[in-house]
Amino acid sequence: MNKRTKTILNQIIRHIILAIIGSLFILPLLWMVSTSLKTNRQIFVFPPQWIPNPIIWRNYPDVFDYAPFLLYFKNTAIIEVACITGIFISCSLVAYGFARLNAPGKNFLFLLMLSTMMLPYQVWMIPLYILFTKIGWINTFYPLTIPAFFGSPLYIFLLRQFFMTIPHELEDAARIDGCSYFRIYWQIILPLTKPALATVMIFTFMGVWNDFLGPLLYLQSPDKYTLAVGLQVFLSQHGADWGLLMAASTMVVLPVIVIFFFTQKQFIQGIVLTGLKG
C-alpha cells in the first residue's frame, strides 16, 4: 500500500467514525420530522419508514386547528422583544460601569454579583413568586419581562470581559475632548463590541424561547400561554397522537435551528466564553 492510498483510507475511516457518532445525534431529529409527516397508520409499523410514503402534510395545519399556536407565538414574541431590549440596555450599561469606571465599593459589588450566579434559582424563586402575587403581576407578562431590564449577572459578566479588551486610549482621548461617560459608552464602546452584544441577544432569545418554569408559574389563562407552556398543554390533550405532537414540536424547534444557522459564529463564541448550556 503506498502512502497516498493509506491517507485516503485513513480519511475514510475517520469519516465513518464521525458519521456513526453524528447519526446518533441527528437521527432523533430526523425521526421527529419523519413522524410529523405520517398518519397514525404509517407511524405504527415495523420496521419504521424513514421517508413516509405518501408524505402527509395534514398534521401541520391540524395543529393550528386544535390549539391556538399563533396566539402562543405572538405571546412568546412579545416577551422576546421585551427581554432582548431589556437585557441589551441594562447589561451593557452595567457592564460598562464595571469594566471602565472606578468607585469605592466597586470590587465588593462585582463579587456580590458573581456570587449570585452561584446560588440556585430556587432560593429566590418562592419569595419572588409571592412578591409578584402581592403586586398583582400574576397572569401578566411582567414577571417574565420586567426583571430583564435590571440585568442578568451572566451577561453582564460576559460583556464586561469584552469591554475590558478595548484599548483605553480611545476613551482617554474622548475624555480630554470633554466627552461624557454616556457618550463614550454609546459611541465608542457599543459599536466596537457588536459581536459580543449579538451573542448576548441570541442567548437571551434562546433562553426566553426555552423557558418553561417562568411561564408555568406566572401565566394562568390559556390566552397568555407561551409556546413552551402551550406545547406542554398540547401534549396533555393529544398524548398519543404522535404525528400531531411531532408537527407541533418541529414548528417550535425550527426557528431556533434557523437562528442557529445564521448566527453560528456568535453562538459558538458565546458557549466557549460562558460555558453556558444552549
Next chain:
Amino acid sequence: MEQSRLKRQESIAFYSFISPWLIGFIFFTGGPIIASLYFSLTNYNVVSKPEFTGFSNYINLFNDPLFWTSLYNTIYYAIFFIPLGILIAFVSAIMLNQEIKGLALYRTIYYLPSIVPAVANAILWIWLLNPQWGLINTGLRLIRIEGPGWLSSEQWAKPGIILMSLWGVGSWIIIYLAGLQGVPEQLYEAAEIDGATKFQRFIYVTVPLMTPTIFFTLVTGLIGAFQVFTQAYIMTNGGPVNSTLFYALYLFRNAFNYLKMGYASSMAWILFLIILSLTIIQFKLARKWVFYE
C-alpha cells in the same frame, strides 16, 4: 481639588451605570434571598401570615422519606450523567479536532440537539422512548434486543432521562473542542521530537492541558444536575412510583402544589448547602488532578 472632583464625578457615573443591576438585585435577588431564609423558618401557605416555627422545617425534611427519595434520584442522575457526558463530549471533541473535509457540518450536527427547546425535547423523547414504537426500542429490536419500558418502568425511567440528557451534550463538545484547539502546537512538536508516540502525546500533553476544562464542566454539570426540573415535570411528572422525583421537582411540588412555602424554602437552602459543599470539595480535590500552568 480638581482631582477629587473628577473622582467623585466618576463614582457618580459608576453608580448610575450599574444602578439597573443594583436596583434589580435589591428587589429581585437580594431581598428575596433574605425573605427565603426567613420563610424557611416558618409555616407559610401564602394565604395566611407566616408563622414562625424555628428549625422545624429542616427537622421535618430529614424525616421526610420523599426528601431522601428525591435526593437519591438526583444523585443517581448526576453520577451517571456527568461522567458519561464528559466521556461522550471528550471523544466527540477529539474526533472533531482533526483536519478533515466537512468538519463544519459534523460540528453542527453534534451540537444541534443541545439547542432543541426543553419542552419540545421532552415530547420528542417521550416518543423516542415509547416501548413499542419508539426509535430506541425499534433500533434495539433490529439487533435482537427487547428494550425496556423506559419511562413507564420504575427501573428504567431514570436511565431514559439520562439518555436524553446525554443527547444534548453538544455545548460541552464545543467547550472541549475550543480547549483542544487551544493546546499550543509547539508542545506536540516538542513531544514528537522527544520521540513520543501519538498515544503518549495524547496522555501527556492533551489530557493534562484539558483538565481545567473538564473540571469546569464537572462543576457546572453538578450544579445543573441538582436543578433538573422541566424534563421530569413533563415526561414522567416524577413517576412511576416517584422514581423520577428529582430534587427540584419535589421542591416545586411542595411550593406550588401543596403551598408549603416555608418547607420548600428550607429545601432550597439545603440545595444551596449541598451545591456549595460539593463545589468546595471539587475545588479541594482539583489540586490533585487539575493542571494549572
